[in-house]
Amino acid sequence: MSERLYYADSFLTAFDAVVTDVREVSRRDGESVWQLALNRTAFYPTSGGQPMDQGTLTAVARGGAALEVPVEQVEEDDQGQVWHFVRKPLTAGTEVRGQIDWERRFDHMQQHTGQHLLSAVFQKELQLPTVSFHLGESVSTIDLAGSVPARHSLERVERVVNQIIAEDRPVTVSHVARAEAETMLAAGVLRKLPEREGEIRLVTIADCDRNACGGTHVRSTGQIGGLHVRSVEKVSRGARVEFVCGLRAVRSARADLALLSEAAGALSVGAVDVPAAIARLLAESKSGAKERQHLREELASYHASRLAVEVPIEEGLRLVVRSWKDRDREYVKMLAARTAMAAPETVVILCAEEANPARVVMSRSLSLELDCGRMLREALAEMGLRGGGSPDLAQGEVPIDQVATLCSKLRESVRRTIAGTPAV
Ligand SMILES: [Zn+2]
Numbered sequence: 001m002s003e004r005l006y007y008a009d010s011f012l013t014a015f016d017a018v019v020t021d022v023r024e025v026s027r028r029d030g031e032s033v034w035q036l037a038l039n040r041t042a043f044y045p046t047s048g049g050q051p052m053d054q055g056t057l058t059a060v061a062r063g064g065a066a067l068e069v070p071v072e073q074v075e076e077d078d079q080g081q082v083w084h085f086v087r088k089p090l091t092a093g094t095e096v097r098g099q100i101d102w103e104r105r106f107d108h109m110q111q112h113t114g115q116h117l118l119s120a121v122f123q124k125e126l127q128l129p130t131v132s133f134h135l136g137e138s139v140s141t142i143d144l145a146g147s148v149p150a151r152h153s154l155e156r157v158e159r160v161v162n163q164i165i166a167e168d169r170p171v172t173v174s175h176v177a178r179a180e181a182e183t184m185l186a187a188g189v190l191r192k193l194p195e196r197e198g199e200i201r202l203v204t205i206a207d208c209d210r211n212a213c214g215g216t217h218v219r220s221t222g223q224i225g226g227l228h229v230r231s232v233e234k235v236s237r238g239a240r241v242e243f244v245c246g247l248r249a250v251r252s253a254r255a256d257l258a259l260l261s262e263a264a265g266a267l268s269v270g271a272v273d274v275p276a277a278i279a280r281l282l283a284e285s286k287s288g289a290k291e292r293q294h295l296r297e298e299l300a301s302y303h304a305s306r307l308a309v310e311v312p313i314e315e316g317l318r319l320v321v322r323s324w325k326d327r328d329r330e331y332v333k334m335l336a337a338r339t340a341m342a343a344p345e346t347v348v349i350l351c352a353e354e355a356n357p358a359r360v361v362m363s364r365s366l367s368l369e370l371d372c373g374r375m376l377r378e379a380l381a382e383m384g385l386r387g388g389g390s391p392d393l394a395q396g397e398v399p400i401d402q403v404a405t406l407c408s409k410l411r412e413s414v415r416r417t418i419a420g421t422p423a424v
Pocket residue numbers: 112113116203213214215216217
């Protein structure tokens with residue numbers, strides 16, 4: 001098993017080691033991916049909610065030529081071995097120099113230590129225990145067992161956390177036997193103890209929190225660099241709190257400000273006036289939509305009376321058949337119902353061809369005993385299509401190139417029915 005150097009020194013950025021094992025695991029982008037085990041490593045493998053480190057391994061040949069291999073992924077297996085994923089198979093026995101991507105690691109240490117502190121303060125201030133932690137690429141979250149805290153409670157927690165950060169309290173690591181850790185847990189001086197045997201690694205924030213943890217941490221709370229609670233939402237098991245620490249907090253504030261500035265620019269107002277400007281726009285859009293609907297209905301009524309006038313009654317029936325490429329389905333439906341109501345002895349077959357399949361709407365005057373639902377259903381069924389509705393209004397869909405066929409089928413069927421059934 002590799003000696004894990006980060007346990008003793010989480011600020012170690014470079015180290016010398018020897019490759020002890022190598023195996024090919026998979027192929028990515030047409031290249032082989034190899035896993036290397038080292039006798040000692042400062043690379044942190046993904047575990048406990050904290051993502052792995054990245055960096056490089058450099059092997060120097062006897063002639064002095066250096067081969068630098070990027071470490072893309074670091075995982076630990078069930079036996080506790082740490083595996084470094086690389087694209088070059090360094091053979092067992094090769095001496096390497098490991099270099100950790102420090103910017104990435106320090107960021108993880110800030111978020112992770114920030115999580116210890118945040119969980120401790122949620123426990124102390126609101127009696128809300130943390131059940132899980134996730135450190136993401138841009139934000140981190142903890143899940144609390146309990147209901148979503150009120151905004152003022154969240155602000156208090158954030159204030160207390162930042163006070164402790166400003167006090168720059170030491171963060172220290174110690175080791176105790178399992179039995180002793182259990183006694184501490186029972187006495188309430190240890191916040192959490194995972195299921196594992198042997199020696200337990202304790203991480204202590206002075207006068208604040210003690211927690212069993214195998215992760216990497218900063219040396220004092222000041223190095224967390226500030227913590228900002230971004231949001232909280234209800235999840236199935238409790239409340240999920242999103243937070244950022246250190247430079248991430250600065251980056252997220254800058255990104256938020258950029259968004260706000262963009263919104264303010266689009267609205268031609270100052271940042272503080274954005275909410276009022278949006279409220280005004282929403283109100284305008286709502287009343288605009290209402291007015292538009294009113295105008296459409298009015299237009300449909302005029303349109304309906306024109307259609308009724310345009311088509312004369314032949315053999316006791318006014319049969320209006322029309323199709324449009326530039327009218328939407330809702331309008332055509334509205335128009336069909338209004339046309340059938342506008343004049344007696346009228347059957348209306350209207351099509352909206354703005355999309356394929358086209359929408360066909362069929363309607364009739366109340367004075368006619370004719371079942372639009374049944375007629376449309378039967379005509380569509382003959383063409384292998386579906387649709388239907390009530391006796392006075394029916395709808396269906398038909399491919400645009402079959403609209404004419406459907407209309408002539410319906411025409412014929414209406415004429416036949418009317419010829420057999422005198423109007424009431
Ligand atoms: Zn930790």
